[in-house]
Amino acid sequence: MTHRSNRTLRVAGLARVEGEGALRVRTANGRVDDVELDIYEPPRFFEAFLRGRSHREPPDITARICGICPVAYQMSACLAIEDACGVQVPAPVRALRRLLYCGEWISSHALHIHLLHAPDFLGLPDGIAMAAEHRPVVERGLALKKAGNAIMDLVGGRAIHPVNVRVGGFYRAPTRAELRPLAEQLRHALDDALATAAWVSTFDFPDLDVPHDLMALRDTEGYPIDRGVPHVSTGASFPVPAFSEHVVEHQVPHSTALHARLDGEMYLVGPLARYSLNADRLSPAAAGAAADAGLGPVCRNPFRSIVVRAVEVVYAVEEALRLIADYEPPEPAAVEVTARAGVGHGVTEAPRGLLYHRYELDAAGLVVSADIVPPTSQNQSAIEDDVRQLVTSYLDLDDHALVSLCERAIRNYDPCISCSAHFLDFHREDR
Amino acid sequence: MNAVVVGVGNEFRRDDGVGPAVARAVAAHGVRAEVTDGDPVRLMEAWGEADLVVVVDALRCVPATPGRVHRVTLDGAVPSATSSHGFGVPEAVELAEALDRLPRRLVVLGVEVAEVGFGPDLTPAVRAAVPGVVAAVLDELRLGGAL
Numbered sequence: 001m002t003h004r005s006n007r008t009l010r011v012a013g014l015a016r017v018e019g020e021g022a023l024r025v026r027t028a029n030g031r032v033d034d035v036e037l038d039i040y041e042p043p044r045f046f047e048a049f050l051r052g053r054s055h056r057e058p059p060d061i062t063a064r065i066c067g068i069c070p071v072a073y074q075m076s077a078c079l080a081i082e083d084a085c086g087v088q089v090p091a092p093v094r095a096l097r098r099l100l101y102c103g104e105w106i107s108s109h110a111l112h113i114h115l116l117h118a119p120d121f122l123g124l125p126d127g128i129a130m131a132a133e134h135r136p137v138v139e140r141g142l143a144l145k146k147a148g149n150a151i152m153d154l155v156g157g158r159a160i161h162p163v164n165v166r167v168g169g170f171y172r173a174p175t176r177a178e179l180r181p182l183a184e185q186l187r188h189a190l191d192d193a194l195a196t197a198a199w200v201s202t203f204d205f206p207d208l209d210v211p212h213d214l215m216a217l218r219d220t221e222g223y224p225i226d227r228g229v230p231h232v233s234t235g236a237s238f239p240v241p242a243f244s245e246h247v248v249e250h251q252v253p254h255s256t257a258l259h260a261r262l263d264g265e266m267y268l269v270g271p272l273a274r275y276s277l278n279a280d281r282l283s284p285a286a287a288g289a290a291a292d293a294g295l296g297p298v299c300r301n302p303f304r305s306i307v308v309r310a311v312e313v314v315y316a317v318e319e320a321l322r323l324i325a326d327y328e329p330p331e332p333a334a335v336e337v338t339a340r341a342g343v344g345h346g347v348t349e350a351p352r353g354l355l356y357h358r359y360e361l362d363a364a365g366l367v368v369s370a371d372i373v374p375p376t377s378q379n380q381s382a383i384e385d386d387v388r389q390l391v392t393s394y395l396d397l398d399d400h401a402l403v404s405l406c407e408r409a410i411r412n413y414d415p416c417i418s419c420s421a422h423f424l425d426f427h428r429e430d431r
Numbered sequence: 432m433n434a435v436v437v438g439v440g441n442e443f444r445r446d447d448g449v450g451p452a453v454a455r456a457v458a459a460h461g462v463r464a465e466v467t468d469g470d471p472v473r474l475m476e477a478w479g480e481a482d483l484v485v486v487v488d489a490l491r492c493v494p495a496t497p498g499r500v501h502r503v504t505l506d507g508a509v510p511s512a513t514s515s516h517g518f519g520v521p522e523a524v525e526l527a528e529a530l531d532r533l534p535r536r537l538v539v540l541g542v543e544v545a546e547v548g549f550g551p552d553l554t555p556a557v558r559a560a561v562p563g564v565v566a567a568v569l570d571e572l573r574l575g576g577a578l
């Protein structure tokens with residue numbers, strides 16, 4: 001096909017993304033007419049589902065929205081409910097939450113880097129080919145993921161849908177002795193994480209600098225994971241309760257996920273935003289890894305997000321080691337959170353970016369309304385824009401090459417299209 | 432023989448919750464059971480070092496007979512025709528093979544489903560099939576000497 005003809009590119013089922021999505025690109029007369037990323041995501045279903053539930057339930061229910069980042073959902077939910085009830089958890093509870101969250105970052109990023117994203121840079125079709133051709137690297141990645149899982153198992157009660165988290169803290173806090181073997185495993189993981197950062201920095205990155213505003217949390221100290229205040233690359237910042245005044249979601253016809261705008265502009269959350277707004281907050285090893293990998297103080301190339309994720313893994317491992325060394329078991333493991341009528345907001349940094357929860361409770365502590373804004377729906381407009389830019393720049397490529405470039409542009413963001421159903425399907429649409 | 436039962440699916444997608452429902456029922460018999468979303472890596476992690484793995488998953492067939500159970504076994508060999516674009520079980524098997532992590536014996540029980548829209552409950556035909564699938568899983572475990 002020549003670039004002068006009208007083309008429609010379709011990707012029915014995006015490979016190597018978490019969940020199900022589809023992409024349609026239409027070009028006409030050498031111009032890109034239309035880019036649609038379809039996401040079948042039903043946050044509204046869960047919001048409806050939460051109404052009338054007790055204020056203790058959202059952490060467990062919302063964690064099941066996403067088997068990929070349950071801790072993120074639990075943490076944003078806990079913060080929002082505690083905010084509504086006027087409770088601030090004590091420092092030891094917060095530290096244990098941050099440790100649990102580090103486990104999720106390590107596990108989620110390690111999987112994406114090694115099996116979902118790296119194949120794009122190595123010209124391989126999938127993680128299976130990756131495992132066959134780069135087995136030692138994949139084994140290292142899986143060992144790293146296992147270290148993250150081990151944190152979630154021990155602190156969260158299990159790796160998938162942790163059961164030990166509750167509003168106010170934990171059902172049971174691990175003892176110092178129980179955390180000791182974890183430190184041993186994490187010391188090995190730190191070597192693996194540093195090796196991973198060095199390895200991904202050798203990849204060949206297509207040129208793309210995105211102009212979008214970047215939004216991430218920033219905290220009084222440390223890299224933002226379990227709390228912070230929203231900051232924007234424009235220099236703006238706003239308090240958490242003002243989130244819905246700045247971020248406005250709207251429905252688009254081709255997708256069940258809502259598109260979001262930040263003060264009317266397209267914007268990005270996630271590793272690029274977090275790093276660009278918080279590079280000065282990295283731990284020594286992570287800052288060293290970032291410098292060695294050639295990252296500057298700001299990173300706006302989505303293809304390089306794999307490097308940022310690798311640096312964040314180094315940070316999360318180091319931070320977990322620090323939290324274990326300083327660990328004082330919270331006593332009691334949870335503070336009492338008495339229900340009252342009110343509205344609460346919670347934001348944390350999920351591996352894929354800022355995750356906002358808002359709950360309104362009545363006097364009996366039942367949920368009157370719930371609002372959840374996940375990172376992937378915030379990024380959707382910007383992802384479509386990246387695809388539009390790439391297609392415009394590379395119209396001369398044949399369909400196959402162009403489609404794979406578009407898929408790469410999407411995978412850069414590790415989109416999580418949650419609530420998808422998976423089947424042993426007898427009928428697959430050939431791409 | 433150490434064994435694990437893995438329920439694959441999403442409890443908030445109607446009949447896709449059949450795997451998790453079976454896993455929970457089996458766990459009540461004191462058997463190690465895991466629930467996972469079908470991602471190949473997480474699936475492989477769920478079976479870990481077990482010698483015998485029983486996977487229960489939802490199966491979409493056209494035309495469908497909701498509640499009908501299909502059984503596929505794998506004894507240390509991979510069926511050659513699995514597509515690398517498949518989701519979940521076939522991909523997990525291929526990945527595990529590349530990494531020498533295949534269990535000695537893998538049994539997949541696929542339950543034909545009717546509805547997979549958003550919602551928390553199984554449809555009647557699939558719900559009615561759960562006790563039979565639980566019994567079939569327990570039989571597999573006895574057969575493998577794990578119960």
